[in-house]
Every structure is written in C-alpha cells, then in structure tokens.
Amino acid sequence: MREYDILVIGGGPAGINAALSASRKGLRVLLAEEKEFLGGQLIKQTHKFFGSKDEYAGTRGIQIVREFIEKINNDKNIDLMLSAMVMGYYEDGVVTILKDERMFKIKPKKVIVATGAFERxxxxxxxxxxxxxxxxxxxxxxxxxxxxxxxxxxxxxxxxxxxxxxxxxxxxxxxxxxxxxxxxxxxxxxxxxxxxxxxxxxxxxxxxxxxxxxxxxxxxxxxxxxxxxxxxxxxxxxxxxxxGLSPLGDILNQMGCEMMYIPELGGFVPVRDDNLKTTIDNIFVAGDVAGIEEATAAMLEGELAGLYASYELTGEFDKRINEIKNRLAELRKTSTKIVSGLKKLNLNVDFIIEEQEELDELHRNGIPEKERIESVSNTEKAKFAVIECFQKIPCNPCVVSCPTNAIKMDTLNGLPKLEYDLCTGCGNCIGVCPGLAIFVVDKKKSSVFLPYEMLPLPEKGEKVDLLNRKGEKIADGKVLSIRKLKDKTNIVEVEVPEELIMEVRNIEVMR
Structure with a gap:
C-alpha cells in the first residue's frame, strides 16, 4: 500500500492546479487521471481564454496544458498515474485504483476530487x-x-x-x-x-x-x-x-458525500464549504464537479482546494487562499445564475452582481445595433482602435497590452473604454483580444486592420471579398499588409471604400 499526503482525482485544469499548489507546500501528491493524457478539456481548446493575465487570459488552452504538463513532469513531489481509474474510497481511508489490469491500494491523508463534467x-x-x-x-x-x-x-x-x-x-x-x-x-x-x-x-x-x-x-x-x-x-x-454539461460526481456518491440538486450549477453537486471541503472530512472538490463554470474558475478552485487541504495538514495558512476567493468573487460578478446556485449551498457570495443589459438585437442575433457602433467610433481622429465589446464579462488583455494606457476598465468585469487622444492605432490590442472584437481603422489610408485566424492566410496585394458584420459581401478589397503573430491571431490590413470603413469586419480569401 502506498501512502500520500494528498490524492488528486482528475488531471484537468482543476486537478493539475490542486496538485501543483499542494506540492509547493512540500507535500507528497498522487495525481490520478483516467485518460492516457493530462489536460482535460484544455487539450482541445484552441481558443484564447478570457479573464485576467494572472489566469492565462489571451492564452490558448493547448498552450496552457503544455505548460502544466511540463510543471507536473518536473515536480519531484508529484507522482502521476495516467490511464488510472479510481474505483472506490473506503471507510478506513483506503482508495483503490485500477491501472494496467492491476489494482493499487492508496492511503492518502486528503483527497481532492476534480473529475470534471459530462455532456448532456x-x-x-x-x-x-x-x-x-x-x-x-x-x-x-x-x-x-x-x-x-x-x-x-x-x-x-x-x-x-x-x-x-x-x-x-x-x-x-x-x-x-x-x-x-x-x-x-x-x-x-x-x-x-x-x-x-x-x-x-x-x-x-x-x-x-x-x-x-x-x-x-x-x-x-x-x-x-x-x-x-x-x-x-x-x-x-x-x-x-x-x-450543457453536468458534474461528474459518481465517485463522490460512492464516498458518501452529501449531494444537492442545483440546476444553476448543472445538476447534482457536492455540498461543501467556502474552502471546497465536502461533508466528509478530508475530502475536497474543485472544478466542474463542484458546479459548471469556466475553466478559469476551475483552475482557481483547484489551487484553493490544494492550498486549504495543505493548510489542514501543515498548519501553515497561505494568504493566497483569501486572494483566490476574491478572484473567484470577481469572476462570478457577471453571472447571476452561478451566484444563485452557490447561495443554495449557503456559501459566502455576498457581493454585488454586475447589472446586465436588457434583451436587444445584439443578444438575439449577435449583431450590434447602429447606436452601439456609433458609441465606439471617433469622427475626428484619423487612426484609432474600435472596440466592439458591449457585454460585461471578466476579461482585460486589451488593457494590459496597450503601450500608451489608452484602454481603461473600472473593474475586471467592466466595459473597455478607449481614450482616443492616447490611442496610436498600434493594433497590439487586436491580437490579444480573446473575442476577436477589436479592429483598427485608418481613415487616411482608407484601411481596416482585422483579426484573422482562418486558412489560407492572404498575401500582400491579394484581392479579397470584404464582409460586413453579417458575413455578407459588400465590396472588393485588397490586402495592404499582414502581421503574423506567434499566438496565431494574425492581423490583416485591407484597403476598403472610404464609406465602408466602419462596416467591413471580415474578409474571405478567394482561393
């Protein structure tokens, strides 16, 4: 029988962060993952994350998982078991794991369940x-x-x-x-x-x-x-x-953890406290198994569970625990659904929810109305960024990327505001925006700089179709320049008819 300080079940973003945070406290950790590879949902997420730079905002999931795997493989405090299925947890604290047709007995002092979710x-x-x-x-x-x-x-x-x-x-x-x-x-x-x-x-x-x-x-x-x-x-x-997704909590049922049906969180979730500790002593949860949220929240919860389980073993309280709770609260301020679900668990969610806009055409069909577009355009400046982000979501890579501090946000969940006098039209914000919602217009050249992630990549001088916000062709255009970025969000500058400079928002390469 092998003994560990902490067993982490699940090698997705929550489980990986739980293992790493416990390891940093010098504890011996076993990370068990059912699949043959680590990463969970991250391995198939080619899009950029939202949130703040501290939580990998502007970084693609496949890049994040590479970094995680390197950390796990180089961590001497973490033992990794892939293709390993946790079969059961017993009253004496023994956990059985099936791997390579062999049954292993593990005796951990703490268990963190981060098994994720399944599709409905x-x-x-x-x-x-x-x-x-x-x-x-x-x-x-x-x-x-x-x-x-x-x-x-x-x-x-x-x-x-x-x-x-x-x-x-x-x-x-x-x-x-x-x-x-x-x-x-x-x-x-x-x-x-x-x-x-x-x-x-x-x-x-x-x-x-x-x-x-x-x-x-x-x-x-x-x-x-x-x-x-x-x-x-x-x-x-x-x-x-x-x-939709539902929490994958079968092992929690087997462990005897109290479960509660909360639709806002995706279905049956474990009852737990603000430190992610369940009703069974020594068992913690993190990530989607605790309630369906974004991957950023899962990573933070994994770190929180790992740190608090470590605190119970070492007696050393890490102030990062409270920082994580504040970060989670900030992320959740725009989601009345998640907050409603957490309240049913009697968790501490006494923070002010950001007001959301009433239903309009943008919410119905994804196309911003004329009034919204006019609110982010400037008729005096020759070259400036156009930020077509009209919904309060936790995201700020554009603010961090701006070399002149022209983009401001009151909070992580606020709407980005552009100070036109400070904006140089450099386009740094175009490439980092996870929603591809930022463009730059140049009235002198009658051109628009667009984010572009499709293939084939056009060539300088090539003729392309100019598309509007509905994907409809509205004119012919020519590629003036291409900026190839390392993170694969290329910036394409196209020449457009002067009167369409605020209408052209995509291109189609005709080959």
Missing part, C-alpha cells in the same frame, strides 16, 4: 442516428485526432461551447449551417456570437431541434420556433449538441 444529450426524434455528436466529441475528433466529423454541421446550443466549436469547425473547413438556441437570447459571450455572425453563420434564437432526418445516417434536421411553431428544414450530415 437532448431528446428529439431520431436522436440516435449516426452523425449526432456532442460538442466535446467533435472537439476531440478535430483538435486531438485531426478528424473532421462531417462536411455540413447544425449546431444545437448557443452557449460558449456551441459558439466556440462552431468557430473551430469553420476553421477546419466545415460548413456550419446554423446555430439553434431555444432561448430568445444567445447563451454565450456576445463577442463569440458576433465573431460567428461575421463568418456568415446564422443563429436561430427561439428555435429547437425536433427531428433528425435520414435513414442510416444524418442527412438533415427539422427545427421549430418555440413561439410561432414555424418549422425549417436544414440539410446537414452532422448534428452537434452543445446543450
């Missing part, structure tokens, strides 16, 4: 046809194994996952026929939705899928407006379901 399905006619995937499965096929799920995809669900995977499908050359959302408003970040609309992908709010068409495989789908009952038939060979 959706009931509709023919939902068992080949060609129906979960969004996570599609990401795994494309971003891990390099396999396309099909040629034409209908996405169901407009949360961040649905919007992000739709974008990634388009990057891979797949035609996304539309995004279906049962709510009357888009569920994910509006900058993601606007990015999708610039690609020409429609978003059908107040619609749901009622039937998949086809005999032996998916050949199309029927969607229906939940208000008017109008039906649309959409041809596709893949239906991708991005209809």
């Amino acid at each position: 399905s959706l009931p509709f006619e023919n939902n068992d046809l080949p060609g129906i995937f979960g969004a996570g499965a599609v990401q795994t096929l494309m971003n891990v194994y390099g396999i396309l799920p099909g040629k034409e995809v209908l996405m169901v669900g407009s949360g961040n996952i649905g919007l992000i995977v739709s974008y990634q499908l388009t990057q891979a050359g797949v035609k996304v026929k539309g995004i279906v959302e049962i709510s009357e408003k888009i569920g994910g970040y509006l900058v993601h939705a606007s990015k999708i609309r610039r690609l020409g992908i429609p978003i059908y709010t107040s619609y749901t899928i009622i039937k998949a068409l086809g005999g032996r495989k998916v050949e199309g789908a029927i969607i229906e407006n939940v208000k008017t009952h109008e039906k649309k038939e959409i041809k596709c060979d893949v239906v991708c379901l991005a209809t």
Whole structure:
C-alpha cells in the first residue's frame, strides 16, 4: 500500500492546479487521471481564454496544458498515474485504483476530487442516428485526432461551447449551417456570437431541434420556433449538441458525500464549504464537479482546494487562499445564475452582481445595433482602435497590452473604454483580444486592420471579398499588409471604400 499526503482525482485544469499548489507546500501528491493524457478539456481548446493575465487570459488552452504538463513532469513531489481509474474510497481511508489490469491500494491523508463534467444529450426524434455528436466529441475528433466529423454541421446550443466549436469547425473547413438556441437570447459571450455572425453563420434564437432526418445516417434536421411553431428544414450530415454539461460526481456518491440538486450549477453537486471541503472530512472538490463554470474558475478552485487541504495538514495558512476567493468573487460578478446556485449551498457570495443589459438585437442575433457602433467610433481622429465589446464579462488583455494606457476598465468585469487622444492605432490590442472584437481603422489610408485566424492566410496585394458584420459581401478589397503573430491571431490590413470603413469586419480569401 502506498501512502500520500494528498490524492488528486482528475488531471484537468482543476486537478493539475490542486496538485501543483499542494506540492509547493512540500507535500507528497498522487495525481490520478483516467485518460492516457493530462489536460482535460484544455487539450482541445484552441481558443484564447478570457479573464485576467494572472489566469492565462489571451492564452490558448493547448498552450496552457503544455505548460502544466511540463510543471507536473518536473515536480519531484508529484507522482502521476495516467490511464488510472479510481474505483472506490473506503471507510478506513483506503482508495483503490485500477491501472494496467492491476489494482493499487492508496492511503492518502486528503483527497481532492476534480473529475470534471459530462455532456448532456437532448431528446428529439431520431436522436440516435449516426452523425449526432456532442460538442466535446467533435472537439476531440478535430483538435486531438485531426478528424473532421462531417462536411455540413447544425449546431444545437448557443452557449460558449456551441459558439466556440462552431468557430473551430469553420476553421477546419466545415460548413456550419446554423446555430439553434431555444432561448430568445444567445447563451454565450456576445463577442463569440458576433465573431460567428461575421463568418456568415446564422443563429436561430427561439428555435429547437425536433427531428433528425435520414435513414442510416444524418442527412438533415427539422427545427421549430418555440413561439410561432414555424418549422425549417436544414440539410446537414452532422448534428452537434452543445446543450450543457453536468458534474461528474459518481465517485463522490460512492464516498458518501452529501449531494444537492442545483440546476444553476448543472445538476447534482457536492455540498461543501467556502474552502471546497465536502461533508466528509478530508475530502475536497474543485472544478466542474463542484458546479459548471469556466475553466478559469476551475483552475482557481483547484489551487484553493490544494492550498486549504495543505493548510489542514501543515498548519501553515497561505494568504493566497483569501486572494483566490476574491478572484473567484470577481469572476462570478457577471453571472447571476452561478451566484444563485452557490447561495443554495449557503456559501459566502455576498457581493454585488454586475447589472446586465436588457434583451436587444445584439443578444438575439449577435449583431450590434447602429447606436452601439456609433458609441465606439471617433469622427475626428484619423487612426484609432474600435472596440466592439458591449457585454460585461471578466476579461482585460486589451488593457494590459496597450503601450500608451489608452484602454481603461473600472473593474475586471467592466466595459473597455478607449481614450482616443492616447490611442496610436498600434493594433497590439487586436491580437490579444480573446473575442476577436477589436479592429483598427485608418481613415487616411482608407484601411481596416482585422483579426484573422482562418486558412489560407492572404498575401500582400491579394484581392479579397470584404464582409460586413453579417458575413455578407459588400465590396472588393485588397490586402495592404499582414502581421503574423506567434499566438496565431494574425492581423490583416485591407484597403476598403472610404464609406465602408466602419462596416467591413471580415474578409474571405478567394482561393
């Protein structure tokens, strides 16, 4: 039997951070991961993270996981077991782990459960046809194994996952026929939705899928407006379901932890305190198994669980514990749903929720209204940044990137404000924005600088189609310059008709 100070179950962002934070306290840690690789969802996340620079904002998930793996492999206090399934936790504190057809007995002093979540399905006619995937499965096929799920995809669900995977499908050359959302408003970040609309992908709010068409495989789908009952038939060979996640807490049930059904947090979650300690002494939780949130919150929770479990073993309190709690509170200020769920657990969430805007066209279709665009344009300055970020979300890479301090935010969740007198139009903010929501216009050259992450990358002097915020061609243009950045968000400058300088927001390369 092997003895450890802390056993961490799950090698995703929460579990990795839990192991690393405990190791920094000099404790002996075993990190057990069911899959053959570390990283959890991070290994298939090619998009940039939101949040602050302290939590990897502006960095892609695949880059973050490489850094994590290097840290784990070089940490002498951490033993790693991959392809290892935790089978059970017993009254005497023994944990059994199955690996390579052998059963191992582990005796940890503390256990941190960071098993993540699983995808929800959706009931509709023919939902068992080949060609129906979960969004996570599609990401795994494309971003891990390099396999396309099909040629034409209908996405169901407009949360961040649905919007992000739709974008990634388009990057891979797949035609996304539309995004279906049962709510009357888009569920994910509006900058993601606007990015999708610039690609020409429609978003059908107040619609749901009622039937998949086809005999032996998916050949199309029927969607229906939940208000008017109008039906649309959409041809596709893949239906991708991005209809939410639920915490994967089976092992917590087996351990005897008290569970509570909280819809706002994704389903059954463990009852725990503000330090992520469950109702069973010595067992902690972190990440999506404790409630569905963004990966940034999972990483912070992992660190918190690791530090507090270490404190109980060493008696040495780390002030970083309180810093993490404050960071989590800041991240959660824009989510009334998450805060509502946490209150049901009687957790300390007595902070002021940021006011959210009322439903309008931007929330319905992802396209900002004329009034919003006018609010971020400047008729006097010749060259300046245009920040089309109109929703309060925790994100500030643009502020950090600005060399002249021209971009200001009151809080992490505030809206970015540009001081035109300070802005030089350098474009640094374009490349770091996770939502691809920043552009630079140059009135003297009649040009627009655009973020561009598609292939093929255009060449200087090449003729391209100029697209508006709906992805519609509105003119012909020419590429004036290309700035290739290390993080793969390239900046393309295109010559545009003078009267369209505030309308052109994307290009299509015609080859």
